[in-house]
Amino acid sequence: MRTMTDFSPLYRSFIGFDHLAGLIDKASRADKQSSYPPYNVELLAEDKYRITMAVAGFAEAELDIQSEQNTLVVKGTKGAKDEKAAERTFLHQGIADRSFERKFQLGDHVKVVGAYMENGLLHIDLEREIPEALKPRKIAINGKSLLEG
Numbered sequence: 001m002r003t004m005t006d007f008s009p010l011y012r013s014f015i016g017f018d019h020l021a022g023l024i025d026k027a028s029r030a031d032k033q034s035s036y037p038p039y040n041v042e043l044l045a046e047d048k049y050r051i052t053m054a055v056a057g058f059a060e061a062e063l064d065i066q067s068e069q070n071t072l073v074v075k076g077t078k079g080a081k082d083e084k085a086a087e088r089t090f091l092h093q094g095i096a097d098r099s100f101e102r103k104f105q106l107g108d109h110v111k112v113v114g115a116y117m118e119n120g121l122l123h124i125d126l127e128r129e130i131p132e133a134l135k136p137r138k139i140a141i142n143g144k145s146l147l148e149g
Contacts, residue, residue: 036096039051039102047128048125048128049110049125049127049128050123050126051104052121052122052124053074053102055120055122056120057097057120058076062076062077063075063122064077065124067111070106070107071105072103073101073103074101074102074103074124075099078098107128109130109134110128113125113126
């Protein structure tokens with residue numbers, strides 16, 4: 001049994017850290033998200049990632065991938081069933097035939113590089129691109145201060 005946690009005290013006591021409290025709140029809500037469709041997150045190399053989702057039964061036209069701010073949203077929309085599909089009677093239906101929406105929180109400077117489908121799997125490639133201004137830089141040590149004339 002899961003208990004509901006109230007994060008509202010974080011908003012009152014962490015002045016200026018409302019972004020952090022918001023992330024914790026989002027994480028607690030994301031835990032209740034459906035497990036459909038199943039997915040993997042892989043580390044391919046330093047700063048390169050891949051999300052692989054099992055989307056068997058979906059055509060490329062039925063899938064939509066959007067990246068907005070630090071959120072990646074993958075939607076699968078099943079169209080209306082045709083008459084042939086409506087007439088079928090299943091003894092067991094283990095293959096899901098429903099629409100979905102899956103959200104992923106992306107870290108700072110993580111960008112979607114591309115996406116492709118192969119054998120019923122949707123692969124989304126991601127890469128962290130840290131701007132030059134934020135990368136660490138080496139500071140040379142000189143014999144005397146440049147500020148002293």
